[in-house]
Structure formats: C-alpha cells, structure tokens
Amino acid sequence: MNEKIKYSKGSLILPVRIDEFLYENFDNHYSVFYKRKGASLLNELCDKYGSDKGEIQKTGHPYSWPSHTYADFLERQFGPFRTFVKTVFECGLGSKNPSISSNMTASGKPGASLRVWRDYFPFAQVYGADIDKDALFNESRISTFHCDQTSSESIAKLWADIGDIQFDLMIDDGLHTFEAGVSLFVNSIHKLRDGGVYIIEDVIPSSLVSFAEFFTSKNYNYEFINLFRKDLRLGDNSLIVIRKF
Template sequence: MRFIRNFFRKLKYKIRFLGKNNQKLVNYFVSSNITNKKLTELMNYYGSDKGGVNKDHNFSDYYSEIFFHKKNDEIILLEVGLGSNNLTIPSNMGADGSPLASLRAWRDYFKNGKIYGADIDKNILKNEERIKTYFVDQREQESINNLFKNINEKKFDIIIDDGLHEYSANICLLENSFKYLNSKGIYIIEDVFFKDKNKFLNYLNKKNYNFSIIDIYHEYNISNNCLITIYK
C-alpha cells in the first residue's frame, strides 16, 4: 500500500509541474541566469542545502529573484536552524553537514548586511565576520523571547525558519517572531512537507496572514521542496 501511495503521490507531483522547463521552477519566469547564479554559487561553495549541490533543495534560485534588488542594502537577517551535524538532533544535516553554511552565503551576498543565526545545538554556535549566533529552542516561547532579547535588534528585514521541520515548531516560532519583522519584511518557512500544507493553509488563512505557499520543482525531492513566504 505504501508503494502505491508513493507512486500516485509522485505522479500527482509531476503532473503539477508539467510543461515547466528549467526556467520556470517556481511558476514564473526566471529573469536572468546571471541573477540566479551568484547566490546559488555561494550556497554550494559553503555547503548549504539551499543551492542544489547535494540534491536536497534549490531554494537559492527563488531567493535570488526576490532578494536581488536588496543585495546591497543594509539587511538585517535572522535564520533559525544552522545545519547541525549532530545525528541525535531532529532535522540535522547528517554527519557531513556544514553548520553555518547558509549564514556565510547570506553574509557574502548581502555585503552590507547584519547576519544572525540561532540553533538548538550549542556546539555549532560561533561568531564570525558579520555573523552572530545564539541558542534557541523554537518549541519554547520563553526561549524565542530570550533570543530576540539577546540579539537586541528592533526589527528584521528577513526571518527564515530552517530549523525543526515540524508544523507545531514552525507555528511556535512564527507566532513569537513575526512581530519583529519590519513593515516591508519577509518571513520564510522552509522545507514544508506535503502532509503539512493543508494545516498551514488553514492556519494562515484563519489568522489572515498575507502569504504564499511555493512549490519549486525538484527532480529528486518531491516531499518538502516547498516554501511559505509571509509578508506584513
């Protein structure tokens, strides 16, 4: 039965993207290969799973489209979930993972930005040039409150949840972080599983958020190559 379910799920997934070539990965035309190339190269160089080199995700193509006009701005960015390689921690990157990889890519892409990161794995936390990292357990409201108190920034331009890929944890972080997003900021939840989409859809509609659920075509990943973007 599981094989049959997976077969039809994969078939439905491919039908959804029928007719889309490599320039239409996110339901709109990519404006320029040059535009997309820089951030993807950085993500792959540092070992992040956002760039496609490890065949997990290809989010950097989409990010290049929405952030290209901001790359020289004084962006304040927070990413939760830094790529733990501790196999005992849920949603880890595996033993060969590269902690802080995406933070380094964001730092190089946003040359005038402040880059903050947070993770539950204290062993991977460290500060580098224009990168500061903090502890957070995104399942706990108090821990999230302490995170923002410790960072001591009033507002953020970009907040990315790439931490624990569980619906309840994502909602906990959203509910306690969204108020720190500036009026033109963007909040992103990565790696949304197929099984959780309707939960998010119902919740976000009920709360009257301005959001999009974005499926990005991926040849190898049909389970969670999906983002939710939320704007104020």
C-alpha cells in the same frame, strides 16, 4: 494548447489530495517557468559553504540528498535588493549531531547558510539560532544564539539576547514540524520590519493544510510556493512566504 500541456498541473510534485486542496482554497496562483542562465551567486555560495538551499555543482556537497532549489527563487526575489537588506535572521544553523532532529549529518557544515547570507547581502548583519549549542559561532557580521523554537520562553530569551533589532528577512530552517513552525512564527513575527519577508522552508504537503488553516485564520498575507525541478521529485521543496505590508 493540447491536452498533454493542459494536464501539466499534474507535474506538480504534490499528491493529488493536496493539489486539489490548493485549487479549492486559493483564489489565485501563478506559475513561473525559468531556465537557469548565466551566473547565480546565491547558488555558488551554497556550494562554497555547504548549504543545501541550492547548488551549481551536482556533486561534492557535504550532504547526501539532492539540493533544494530555494536559491533560484530567493535570488529572483532579493537579487535586485542585495544592498538594501541590512538585517537577516535564520533559525537552523546546520547541526552535525546525529541525535538532533533535522541535523545535516556528521559531514554537515554548521553556519553554512549564514555565511551564504553574509556574502550575498554585503551590508547585512546576520543573526542565527539553533538548539544545538555546539553549532553556535560568531564571526564577521554573523552572531548566533541558542534557542529551542518549540519553546516560547526560549524564543523570548533569544529576542532579549539579540536586542532591539527588526529584520528585513527572517528564515525558519529549523525543526520543520508544523508545531515548531507556528511556535517560532507567533513568537517572532513582531521582529519582522514592515515590508519584510518571513520564509518557512521545507514545508511538506501534509503540513501545508495545517499551515493554510493557521495563516488564514490569523489573516496573514501569505503565499505557498511549490518549487519544481525537472527530473527531481522533492517532496520537501516548498516554502511558505509571509509578507508584512
């Protein structure tokens, strides 16, 4: 291996300080290098419904920023188990309201990612929540509810409204602050079934350290996933994945 390749950890988009934090604080890590080959249903569905979790087409999206590459990772995780996933929850529907934090801008498509999950997991019931009441909707195999993820009371009401359901997959694509992420997690992790997966999206490097301290102190089984795409520097293209087993 020549020097240039040895230094390839520098190709991570993380600032050096965070890069060093990861190497010092995690005993293990692995890298996965892949090329996209053949069809990718999950990326196609993101294009179809307008979620920024992935893309096939480079243009024509209802948002103006580069897509994430979460769909690539998620398809590798869940592709073989599509028919086994029966219950999905996502916080963050995709508000069009510019006065609401983390909105998808006025051209956004509320409910995009819930429709992606509904089509990708053919036997799943999909549940969603958002602080924007105007983004709520119900349609085939999708139900949505109001919730402010920064409020324990609001989250408790959400679970009372949804009822006695355990989830195979839970996704936090809401406000994206560390405090909001922890608030939703501590008030919702009891809803993840044994063997289920909980994903926090858009983890920015500066909140990674706080998340790492939080999950380590609680002894959770968690991973930090830094996704990378050639020629694209996305500072918020990282996930935290918590596995319940």
